[in-house]
Structure formats: C-alpha cells, structure tokens
Amino acid sequence: MITTILVDDELRLLSSLSNMIELYCPQLTVTAMCDNPATAIDKIKTMQPGLVFLDISLPGKTAFDLLREIGDINFAIIFVTAHNNYMEQAFKFSAIDYLLKPVDEEDLVKAVHRAVKRVEEQSFRNSMASLLHNMQKHSIDGDPKLCIPILNGFEMISVSEIVFCEADGAYTNFHLTSGKKLCASRPLLDYELLLQDKMFTRIHKSYLINTRYIKKYIKGEGGTVVMNNGSEISVSRRKKELFLEMIRENFHH
Missing domain, CATH: 2.40.50.1020 (LytTr DNA-binding domain)
Incomplete structure (x- = not known):
C-alpha cells in the first residue's frame, strides 16, 4: 500500500477524490486530506507519503510555491486542477500526471498505475542503494x-x-x-x-x-x-x- 495525501482547498472535492481512490485504487491508502498549504506542508514532512494529489490553485499560494517550500521532493506527484494552462510548469516538477477537474475515473486509474510504478521503482533503487552500502561494508580487501x-x-x-x-x-x-x-x-x-x-x-x-x-x-x-x-x-x-x-x-x- 502506498501512503497518499490529498491536497485541495475544496472539501467536497477532497471527499470525492478520497471516495474514488477507495473504490478504484486499492494500491493506495489515504492518510491525510489537507485544505490549506500550511497543513499540507506539515503533513507531507511528518508523514513522508509515497504519493501526493495536489491541487495547483491553493489559498495564498500555488502548488509550485508549496513544493519549493518543502524543498526535498521524495514523493510522486499527481496534479489536480480545473485549468490546463499550468501543464508545462507542472511537469518541470516531475509530475506523474495532470488530472483535470472533475476527475474522470479512467484517467485516475491510469494516473495511479503510473504513480505506483514510479514509487515501486524508487523503492527498489533505495533498497539497492542500501544493499550496495552493505556490500561495501562487508567487502574484503576492497572486493565487495x-x-x-x-x-x-x-x-x-x-x-x-x-x-x-x-x-x-x-x-x-x-x-x-x-x-x-x-x-x-x-x-x-x-x-x-x-x-x-x-x-x-x-x-x-x-x-x-x-x-x-x-x-x-x-x-x-x-x-x-x-x-x-x-x-x-x-x-x-x-x-x-x-x-x-x-x-x-x-x-x-
């Protein structure tokens, strides 16, 4: 299960997206729903999610401002927005996908499939890095x-x-x-x-x-x-x- 945080300033949309994920995306578990940037930053930093659904237009700042404030982005991102004029900027942040509101079930499932693949690949790289460290630690005469x-x-x-x-x-x-x-x-x-x-x-x-x-x-x-x-x-x-x-x-x- 991939821990997931939803960020959107519209509570109705947060609830709707959470329900869709529960119905169609069993690979995900929603651990937090945030309706403002401050709460989102705090939850992302403390919960270390694997995936974040992020509304681009938030009160007082954009999703891009929020990501710059977080700094170390070690989670997958699916942007959600009512407008498609942010697409180029979104993908500069290595977004998995870009979903338009209202979110379509089929588009959601496809985006989540890509996100799960990315998260699993990153998890594997991390495990390989750990294994490589152990190889070096237990090497004999520099031969791992x-x-x-x-x-x-x-x-x-x-x-x-x-x-x-x-x-x-x-x-x-x-x-x-x-x-x-x-x-x-x-x-x-x-x-x-x-x-x-x-x-x-x-x-x-x-x-x-x-x-x-x-x-x-x-x-x-x-x-x-x-x-x-x-x-x-x-x-x-x-x-x-x-x-x-x-x-x-x-x-x-």
Whole structure:
C-alpha cells in the first residue's frame, strides 16, 4: 500500500477524490486530506507519503510555491486542477500526471498505475542503494561480496568473481571466473542497477558484463565482445555507443 495525501482547498472535492481512490485504487491508502498549504506542508514532512494529489490553485499560494517550500521532493506527484494552462510548469516538477477537474475515473486509474510504478521503482533503487552500502561494508580487501538468492537458499560470491550475467526470464545466470554458473532467483535488471558503478555494463537486453574481463571487441553492426573465459557476446545496436563510450571513459583507448 502506498501512503497518499490529498491536497485541495475544496472539501467536497477532497471527499470525492478520497471516495474514488477507495473504490478504484486499492494500491493506495489515504492518510491525510489537507485544505490549506500550511497543513499540507506539515503533513507531507511528518508523514513522508509515497504519493501526493495536489491541487495547483491553493489559498495564498500555488502548488509550485508549496513544493519549493518543502524543498526535498521524495514523493510522486499527481496534479489536480480545473485549468490546463499550468501543464508545462507542472511537469518541470516531475509530475506523474495532470488530472483535470472533475476527475474522470479512467484517467485516475491510469494516473495511479503510473504513480505506483514510479514509487515501486524508487523503492527498489533505495533498497539497492542500501544493499550496495552493505556490500561495501562487508567487502574484503576492497572486493565487495554479493549475496545470490538461489532456489534452496543463498550463496556469497565476490563481485570480482563475476565475468558476466545472463538473463533467463525472471532469473539471472552468473558466469564466474572459476567456470561455475550460478542461477539467481532475481531478474537481470536488479543486478544491473546494483552493479552499474562497479565496472559492469549492459551490452544487450540479455547480458551484463564485467568490463575488467573483456579480452577483445570485434566490430560489426553492434559488434561482439569476447570475454577472457572465451565467451562471445553480441552487443546490441542501441547499446553499442554507450558501451564504447564507457570503454573510452574507463580505459586508455
């Protein structure tokens, strides 16, 4: 459940929006309804919501003034307004969506779906950052350890052992320097976000490689990377420039 705060100076609209959310958006739980900027700022700061529905025209100030006053915006925003002339400014604040009053049920559901996805992604990034911190904390001689969830438990490996990771549906296969292959019960995207600052790069939708173990690059439409364990991995066309740029930035080339 995503904690949600509603901000609108019209009590009738607050009540209506709250009822619609209860009926059509089970992913959300409304923890506060605010009809003035001061109360909204206080509730947002103390309750730390994941999502805020925010009316643009508020007594004495706009929603944009309110957001500037809060400063650190670590929640998703759906603007609600009776006018559509604020759209450009709204999206400068990374709004999820922009709903016109009276709020349409279908538009609300679509906006909430996008908001839930954004909040979940941010939550995942935060958990990955925490995990990365723990990796560094438990590193040995500067070599972080990674806990790999496997079907019957978990296995600890050093990041330096990983030659490349290969997507296998919702699973990830780790190819190690020892020649061993481990199957982790998490998708490749999880490890891309976790390892991207550790000299790993995604060169294909199915492959994340440790650039330290590149032996050779063969030019082509996307090209082919030969790893030092003999594996040949295709580079996708759309990943080629990013891959080559990373090589230029991190190695003498």
